[in-house]
Amino acid sequence: MAEIHITFKIENGVELYLETRDDVTEVDLSGRNIVEIDLSQLIKCKTLRDVNLSANLIRSIDLGPLQECPSLEKLLLGSNLISSIDLTGIENCSNLDTFSLEINKLQRIDLSPLMSCLKLQELNLQLNDFIEIDLSPLRKCTALRFLRLDNNELCNIDLEPLSGCPNLQELFLEGNNLEEINLSPLKTCEALEGLWLRSAGILQIDLEPLRECKNLLWLDISENLMKTIDITPLYYCHDLESLMIDETVPIMANVGLSYSLWPNTIEEIKDRIFWVDM
Structure with a gap:
């Protein structure tokens, strides 16, 4: 075991350091008003599992040293001022299960390094400034359970890569x-429990x-711009x-199911449904 110093600079310009050892499993420097940090000493930390740098004032960060941390499971960078980031380095973090970059200033990001993070379960990218994002690297992340892309500026998104994520439980795209959005890739997400699309600017949507x-x-599709919606497919979601x-959106459904027992949440609004021959 050897002593290491993780150096960082705080808001007033003072340079400080965290003294720890190379067998450390957790580094928590959250909420320290950090503006700059040098992670180079972490290359010695082969047993490091958690890094928490959230709630600081970091604008840029070099994640390269983390390629020497194969045991890393959690990397938390939320609530900073990061406007751009290179994820190179974390492709060697094959045990990474949680990666958080929420509440930053990001407009674009290359997720390619995550292709090697096959144990990734949670990816938090909400409350940034993304206009578009390529989810292709997530195709092999079969363990992914939670994906948060809510409260960005996304104008379109291709969900096709998520067809390779059968364990996806919750997808957040609200705000x-x-x-419009094509939900077709989600039909292979048999574990899906929550789909959040509130205030997403949606004009039309096919729930099939x-x-x-x-x-x-x-399922939250409130505060959108839909003229009408067919909820027939939800009849088959028995646990909804x-x-x-x-309340202002006209709801349609297949007349052949008008006397059938629907999930309780829909039974409660059955008097709103326009039954049509499909």
């Missing part, structure tokens, strides 16, 4: 400018792919607990 999401519990939709 964007999507206008959700017919295959038998474990769906929550909550459907959030504006």
